[in-house]
Amino acid sequence: MLTVGGYTRVSDVGRLGDGRDGNEGLMRQREDVYDLAKLMRCNVHRMYEDNDTSAYKRRVKRNDFEAMVIDLERGLISGILAYNIDRIARQPRDLERLIDIYEQARRPMVFATTAGDYDLTTADGRFQARIHVTIANKFSADAARRVARQKRAEAIDGRPHKGQRAFGWMDSESLDEREAELLVIARRDIINGKKVATVHREWTELGIRGPQTPPGKTIGYTSVKYVLRNPRLCGYRAYIPQEVRERSGRVDPVEWLIERTDGTPVKGQWETIFTPDEWRELVDVLDARKNTGKGRKVGSTVTKRLLTGIxxxxxxxxxxxxxxxxxxxxxxxxxxxxxxxxxxxxxxxxxxxxxxxxEEYVEEALLGNLKDQARAVRSAAEEDLEPAEAKATLKQIDADKAEARRLRADDLFSLAEFAREMRRLEEKERETKENVSGLSVAPVRTGSAAARIVREWGNxxxxxxxxxxxxxxxxxxxxxxxxxxxxxxxxxxxxxxxxxx
Structure with a gap:
């Protein structure tokens, strides 16, 4: 009597939407496998089961499938029984791994399903198995294409993603107050110079976990960077195709914003944590710190002391x-x-x-300078000065933005050209607004920002x-x-x- 392994699998339980957890499907397959074992007079060494696990997605690891392959190689089992061949493999490469083992084995082997047997030690048996796996792969590819088209349509409509919740939200629409507060504090501190690594260390000390954090672990550094760059924070809708995720893993969501024909981002239907301007400012700061390929990261310092290099x-x-x-x-x-x-x-x-x-002398001088700035801005605000030329400049900027959107809508601007032009105009708008006070020397910061820095300097x-x-x-x-x-x-x-x- 041959000793074999039984294999059962249910994929994508989360898409069912009816509260089922996949165990019912596994149980039915398990019963069929045991009936098949009795019919073939085989002894089932163990049942290898992968719940909520795809056999089509390339980056998905099936833990029990891998364990079954190892046991097959070591000779602990001499075959595989399953409900159907598509439960075992939907990617030809997975079948080829099994074929290699069967071809090299020097013992009786079995590969059977309730729909039929496949003798993987013969050319005809391998041919039949390959045909069925190729068909299963085609069905999965067609289904994935339909699902991708539906998800993109939902993204264009601004509907929230219905899968795993994002960090900062309890579900697809409602905020998680604690996580949202962490993000607000992190944004403020990063804008003021704090490193993402420091934010990650602080979150780790607090025991913060993300939606995808493994049990017993805390949120990872790359996860912190990802959630800080998520366009969802300000209500923008992004869509990353599944094939991109499978090929590249976690990618920058900023690069996958959904835009309307006029070049404006699609706004989603959920509660937001930042305004679009606040999110853009954060992303700009994070981008400025990326490695240029010439050693030290721009905008960051590798130092322990306050004045090193200064x-x-x-x-x-x-x-x-x-x-x-x-x-x-x-x-x-x-x-x-x-x-x-x-x-x-x-x-x-x-x-x-x-x-x-x-250091103490420099800190006192800086704080004194900031206090002077706060007083100067308050005085300028009371005078309410706004030169006519600044108004004219801002009006022209608005006109230039409208023209850029029109050119983008008419497909006369590429997306890259449109983005560069809008960034240039927004920067010019920001600089103009900072200078409309009419002061001969504009303060580096607004009065409220300078006052806040003085107040929070000790932290x-x-x-x-x-x-x-x-x-x-x-x-x-x-x-x-x-x-x-x-x-x-x-x-x-x-x-x-x-x-x-």
Whole structure:
């Protein structure tokens, strides 16, 4: 009596929409396999079962199918029984794996279904099996094409995706308040300079899990990047074809926005977390930090200290590096670290300064500058100045946007050309609005933003503080003390020069 493995499979339970979990289908197949085993006088070693698992999708791993293949190779089982061959394979490559094992086996083997037997050790048997799997593959491809067409039509209509919920929502339409709040905070902090890696670490410490996070795990770094870029956050509808997902895995959803003929994104029918402008600003910041292929990522810093690369030597002009004082020394106990001009970086190597005091001086100067900006903007707002030329410029920008949309609708603009033109006009619009106050020197930030930074400065991370410093300060020049000018333990602000932008 041959010992065989029984195989059962149900695919895509989530699409049924009737509350079934697939177990009923597995049970029916299981009964048929046991009846087949009695008829063929085989002993079933074990039942290999894959529930809610596709045999057609290339990137789907069928755990029990893989276990069955291994047991077949090792000789623990001498064949496979199933309800139908399409339960075992819908991709020719899966059948070919089994054929290789049957051809090389030097023992009696069986490959049978309730619809008929296939002798995979003979050319005729392999031919019949290949035909049936090819037909099953064609049926799956036709069904996938129909489903894809339906899903794209739903996307164009703005209807929400009915599959697994997105991070930030309880279902396809309603927000999850806790996750939505996490996203709002993450956006604000990233705009202010925080790294995605820092956000990921904070979420990990909070035990945050995503919809696709495996049991017992926390959300992954790539998942955090994905949810922050999801157009769904601001109500935009995206559609990523299934074949793209299967070929490339997780792709950037920003590149798959659904647009109307006039080039405007399709708005979905669900609650949103950000406005379109807020989401675009976040995506722009994340894009600015992507690796350029020339080493350090643009917009990011690989550093532990607040002023590394910002502080410069007053003697040779080189950027200062940071180092730790020797453990056990008085300087280590009092200051911990210092900035110094390093010869290896092309500097003179003859200047150093304790770090904390310099940083504290720069932080106080920056916060004072921000407070002045907040007061200046409030004063300008009270005067309500709005030059006529700014109004004219904004009016022309609106006209140019309308013309760009018309050209896109008439297919005279490619999607790439339209996107570049709209970005250029939006940037010009933003700059014009920032300058309509009529001040001779426009503040770097709005009054409310400057006030918020001052208020929240104590909660900023090092990378967030560095980002704010670099927006306002060109360099911090640390001047040499000179002969006889050193006073141990005394900080001299006159030897620190802040060069403002």
């Amino acid at each position: 502080a410069r030597c007053g003697k040779c002009g080189a950027g200062l590096a940071s180092g730790m004082y020797a453990r056990g020394t008085t300087s280590y106990e009092k200051y911990g670290y210092y900035y110094y001009c390093r010869k290896a970086d092309g500097g003179c190597g003859s200047l150093s300064r304790s770090g904390p005091a310099v 900023y991370t090092i990378d967030m503080k560095r980002a704010e410093i670099q927006k306002s300060i060109e360099a911090v020049v640390v001047k040499p003390v000179g002969k006889g000018g050193a006073q141990r333990g005394v900080f001299r602000p006159d030897l620190i020069e802040i060069i403002w932008k």
